[in-house]
Each structure stands twice: as C-alpha cells, then as structure tokens.
Amino acid sequence: MLDHARMRVATGAEVAGDRYTAETLGRMLKSHVKELVEEPDGAPYFGRLTFDGTAAAGDHQGQRYHIGRRRITEEQGPPLVIDWRAPVSSLFYRASPGDRRGVAVRRRYGWTPHPPIRLTGFEDEHLDLGEQLGTSSRLLAEEIERPRVGPMRDIVATIQPEQDELVRADLDQSLCVQGGPGTGKTAVGLHRAAYLLYAHRRQLGRTGVLVVGPNPEFLRYIAAVLPALGEVDVQQRTLEELLSEQAPAATDTAGTARLKHDARMAQVLRRALNSLVEPPTDDIVVADGSLRLRVPAAALLREISRIRSEELPYGVGRERFRTRIVALLQRRLEHHGESPNAKWLDRTGRARPVVETLDACWPKVRPAELLTRLLGDATFLRRAADGVLTDPEQAALLWARPPRSFRSAKWSAADLVLLDELAGAIDHPAGFGHLVVDEAQDLSPMQCRALARRSRHGSLTVLGDLAQGTSAWAATSWRDQLTHLGKPDAPVTALTLGFRVPAVVLAYANRLLPVLHADVPAARSVRSDGKLDVREVTDLAVAAKDRVEAALEQEGSIAVIAADGRVAELGALAGDRVTVLPATLAKGLEFDHVIVVEPAEIVDAEPRGLNRLYVVLTRAVSRLDVLHITPRGD
C-alpha cells in the first residue's frame, strides 16, 4: 500500500493539470503516505474467518478473510485484511457453535508484543465441530496476562461477545455500562468510539466525538488506544477542562461544594436569570420619516409573557423579543400603507428606542456577572432561592467577602460548573455527536447536566461502577444518574467478567462490597494466576521499600499507593518502573504489581474511604501487596 501510495505521489505531480489541482492532489496523496508510514508497528492481522459453503454464509460462502486493525488492500482485487469494524468482522467476535452464521473456523493469531513483529502461533476453533474456547483461549490468557508496560493497549484481537455488543450498538443508542473493576468498561468505551467513527465517519466528522475521563493521569494512560486504532480526531478531556479554560482559584467547604453540585442549583440559577426580565414601563416610539410608530407597553408585556412561556435559553429569548418588537413596528408601518424591506427590519432592530427597551426589559447578561450578584447579594439570592434552598443553605452560598467586581471574583471548581450551567441557560453550547463518559458514578447532578447539554442531539456511552464512587455526590442509582445526563431511558448493562484483577485479589477486594452502599453484581475474574500478600509490619516505609525491591525483580509496572498524606514520605521509592501514587489518583489506572501502604489511612482520609480502598485494591494486574500496622478486622 505504501509503495502504491508513494508512486501515486510521483505520478500525481506529473499528470495533474493546473498548479492548484496538482498541489491539492499532491497534498492529499502525501498525507495518505504519511498516515501509512505513521501506522504503528503492529501485527497486520489478528484473526481469520473461514466460511463454509452453506446458505447460512450468505455472500461469504466459501470465503476466507483475515481481520486486522486496519483494512489492507492491493491496488486491485479484494482487500487482504478487513477492518475489525466492518460488518462481517462482528462474526469474528460473536459467532458461536450455536449461532455460527456460516463460519466454519475461527482462527486467532498470536504475535510478539514488541517490534520486530513476528507471528508466534495460532489457535483454531472449529465452530462447525462444536468447538468453542471462550475465555479459556490461550491467546486471550496471554494477552491479559502480558505485563503492563507503558500506556493502555487496544483489545481488538480479544473483544468478548458481550463487549462487542456494546461496542457495536447503534449511534443513536445511548447506553450505560455498570462494570466491576477491570471488566473492560474503559476499553469498551474507547472501542465504541472507534467503531462509531468507522460506521458514521461523515456525520461524526462534523459533530465530533468526545471522551471524558476523571483526571489528566487517567487520560494520559488511555491516550494511545484510539490513535493505535487509527482514530486521531477524538477529543479526550477531563470534565474540568471541558467546562472552563480557567483553573479553580478558590475552594469551598465540603458542605458548600455539595450544595453547589445539587440539582436544585439549576432551578435557582434559572430563576435568577428569569428575574432579570422586567415588564416595560413605557410604549416604544420609533420615528420613521414623517411617521411615528408606536407599540404600547401592554403589547410588549404580552410578547414577553408569550416568549417566557416557550422556555427558550435566555439569550435566545432576548433575540426573539427583539424580533417581535420589530414585527409589531412593521405592522404599524404597514398600517400606513408601506411595506418595509429587509434593510428596514435590520435597522429598526437596532434603533435606539428598541435597544433601550430590550436592555431595560431583557438585559444582556454574562454568567460571571450574574453569579457574582447571586453569591454576593443576599436579597437577590433570596428572591431566586426562596422555597428551593433553606435559609442556612442560602447563607452557606454567600461569600464572606464579595469581590469588588465580577472580573475579580475567584471561582471554585463548583462555581465553574455553575457558570457553565448559566452559560448553557443563556445559550445552548455546541454539542457532540457522541460522548463517552468514564467513571460516571462520580459526577454530580450539576456535572451531569453540563454533559447533557453537550449531547442534546447526540448519544452517550456512560461507563462506571457504583461501588467505585468516591465523590461526595457519587451516584447510588444509574437511573437517577442517567436522568441527570438527559438520557433517562438508556438501558443499563452489567459487565461482570474481570480481565485485569486476578481471582485471589478480586475475592479479597470483593469482601468490601457489602459495606460500599452499592447494589452491584460482584465481578468474577477470568484469571487464576496472580498473588496476594497481606502483611502486618512495624515500619511502613521500610516495608514498602523492601516490597518495591522484591517487585523490581519481576517484569512490569509497579505502583506504591497510599493515602494522599503519606505519599510524600514514600516519594523516594519512585523510579523507572515505580510510580508512587496518592490513593485519590488511582482511579482507572492499572499496574502489574501494586503495593498498598496502610489501608486504614486510606479509609480514614475521606467520607467514602472504603470505596476508595476498593478502587485502590483493584488496580493490580498480577500481584498485590498490602502493608499495614493498624490491625483492622481483616
């Protein structure tokens, strides 16, 4: 393919007609070559389907196809390798002896994990003879047991049938995946993004796909998956990055933050906005040549109430009001036997009396301006919050020392969410065609609304685990969370097969489940390997050092995870393969060997500390060491 593409660059330059066409064509061909050259050095294919000659095989009777990350073609003839996302490839993931649709043999290929890429073996399933390996596939086991070095990898070669169903769900289908630790939620979400881009390239090229993750560390870990699948145009952001370019410059107390994240705040903000709309005090009079066109205040008031009943975004309402005023003036003009043109309409919309009425009755407003007023002016807040927030709640919202102007206001993280709500109530933000939301159990109702606004005309893939909820507002029901996300009817599917955490480690962590206040099915591991070592020690730092040294004798990544307050003291253990990680940043990550230092401290550090511990204990791919001084039951 590369040779052909290069040749085309050469001939293209010679044969193209005028200079402009030649240049455009040349650029196009060159970027194609660049794309091919930059293709990550991966296995050219990972699977093969052999169809039988029966009618069930349909168009594929007697055919044999190789399946890979990308389609590979020669200049002519059928493709040598079919894209894993093509319709026929779904049989590679889903065909079974009971429902084989003409597939006689499924073959999986194994390759060396690093360049130079060499084929190491293959594995056949004769579906026509009733063979099915399922999760006992040796190549699947090798793939999931392979040491984790560097960033997260794609799973195209081993996507499981229940994962594939989620990956290939229709674009207009929003869905929610409740999955225990390591069941592949993140992997499914990323592969779904890649699949949707393949199946709806044009539509999504226009509207965009966005992946939202909990923090920058997590995004760095997953960043390479989509590019490895050839998709470089997906935006991957934290919610904070999505909502605001500014970083928070103030902090709220826990209680105030919680209140600001409460869904009732949306109502308060909406009421504050609406309270800016005032009835007109005077008629509008516009001079037009010798005519004086008048619209009575009563008519203006009627228009205002009509527009308000439509519940448009505030800014759209203001423009609608302008249009209606102009229409009323136009009617007066026509009354005098004149018919106005577009220029007249435009000019009148900007005429001083019209703008004055508009500014008086439906003033322009900036989110920061309004929020400053709301948090700084007890009377204004009371008007907006009366009957929605209690008196103590209102008092908790008010700034102790209001800033001089909205320009010098210092916003907390929660304030930035409120500002986004206001911006969205003034004018709808641009949305995405599809949004993948990871760790969605941790989103507050107000954060959910921010995402709902951005997917009004698109669909959502919502991923999470109620048992791993650690925020103060963590969800306890997916139905409620989906309602805040604007997709109340999205089906919730559970994934329970764990691909990361070995059975012995998962069984240990799952003992926490009954106290996590989450009604979720326990995950069970497909991995029987792995090691768990729980030790009572006398000196945590010395013990941690000792465990790190032992861990370094084996292959793979190592993480020392401790309560945030203890991390500094362990910092010196960090090294080439060793990460020292505060418990609050462990979410979504994975390491071959995890050393947890003093679980009791992790639990005590925050209100949902037990859930945090559950997250921390389930980061291990192969080995988990738990070091503790404090005896705590088990």
Ligand SMILES: Nc1ncnc2c1ncn2[C@@H]1O[C@H](COP(=O)(O)OP(=O)(O)OP(=O)(O)O)[C@@H](O)[C@H]1O
């Ligand atoms: N079908 C599969 N084949 C091979 N590996 C898989 C498969 N599904 C998931 N994995 C691997 O299992 C690990 C866990 O997957 P992932 O991080 O997507 O799980 P998760 O459900 O998001 O976990 P958590 O909730 O703990 O963050 C990853 O390394 C992923 O590549």
